[in-house]
Amino acid sequence: MKLGRKLAEWREANLITAEQAQGILAFEAERGRRANWVVLALGAVGALGVVTGIISLIAANWDEIPPAVKLAAALAMLVASLAAASHFSREGKTLASDLFLAVHAGLVLAMIGLVGQVYHLAGAPWRALAVAAAMAVPAALIARHSILADIAIGYALSSLALFLGEERHRPPWLEGLGWILLAASIGGVLLLLADAVHDIHPPAVRALRRWGTGLLLAAALVAAVAWSVSLAERTHPPMMIVAGVVTAACLLRLLWLRNSATALGAAALAALIVGAAVVGGRSPGAWHALDATTRFLGFSFFCAAGGAFAVGAARAGSRRLTNLFTLAIAARIVVLFLEVLKTLALTGFGLLLTGAVFCGVAWAWWRLHRVLPVPEPRS
């Protein structure tokens, strides 16, 4: 007999109260959910084993399978993934539908690889990724989750990187830190694009922000290193101009939004990245450490950018980003000591001094504002 029916009978017989019946139902439902997780976990491990086993068996006999069967099966899987996405979409299960669209995006790349294997093609990998990116865009536009936009952006950027990486396509303006300036410029454009599509397609906004921020952080890390060593190649002006234009657009947007702290951070970040290209390429052809003043200037730009972004994140209510930027500054300080101070004793003394200064700044903040810099997240 079902628990609900039993409880109803006990309730009618005045053995339990209505509140007790509700309590028992809630308790059993919670226990059922916990049990479901165990069943799901065991099921997932089992399914993974079965799928891996099937893949291994197919791989072991790959040469025995006629090419026509391989191609037909791959094409059928492509169509089936889209049919499943359509089926779940009709039932209103958007997560399942989006997952099948993501599977389709992966299968497109696998299909291109399979055709290449069957017909012994020797095409450049960037072409395959460009086709996969083009086919992932429509799915990203209709998706309710950001994963499809992530896939489309990932394919497109990988294709661009491989295309520019090919010797015959590599333009001279990518020499030196041109790559980093290009990555930072694309990062800035993606962030501007995220603002532009905010009201049109919210799932894409998260992906655009992730990729934009990731590219800018990667560029900042490389630029931080470039302030300390001389580069082998000089960076050409065209990429510096492009990066400058993107920076100006980002600054104007941030000032328009009256986000002064983030605008200050963006200006410092631009100075860090473009400055690294100018400073690092002053004496090309030789790898050597730059003078202490230049290094300290690079360190200052890094800390200024990190500090401004931390304040911006705190004002926006993001504890995670505030912590991330604060940690980045702390890590840079440790690296500076390792760069400048040659002995462990001096490094230890320097770190003690910096730690004391940081504690003093935190105490002063606390005395002035009586609150932690991060407000509660907005509802």
Next chain:
Amino acid sequence: MTVRRKVIAGLIVADLLVFGGWISSLEAGLRRDTVRLPVEGFDPRDLLSGQYVRFRLVAEREAAALLPPEGQVPRGPVSFCAEMADGFVHPARVRMPGEACPHVLTGEVSGRFVRFAADRFYVDERRARDVSSVRAGPQTYLVATLGEDGSVHAVDLVVEGKSLRRK
């Protein structure tokens, strides 16, 4: 039907058109008469790309020698008139626009190099060790069909008289 389901239906059509059309054109290319192109040694295999024997066509070196002097070398695709000699096809001269040739080979030119987009042949991993490197010789050649545009479609790779084509 919602916009979302219409887009998914459009993707199904795109899949069938793109991959169906691509496979059909590759199959059409393989139905032409085959020729033999001599090959020379190169890297044996690349595990990231699957099990394939990697080689370099002798025709690439011969075509590079036919290119005009430095400064006049065009970038991008260049066609060569090819002729049969000792049972193999060899580039003979750069093809003039509209020139009729017994065979045409078209390759991408980069600097002083020519690439004919045929540099690998996929084989079963169990046979990969038998052909771990390709050595030049009269019994080592690529069997291929040549498209009207001069594209090379690999059909079989024969290494020291042994065919690597899947049975």
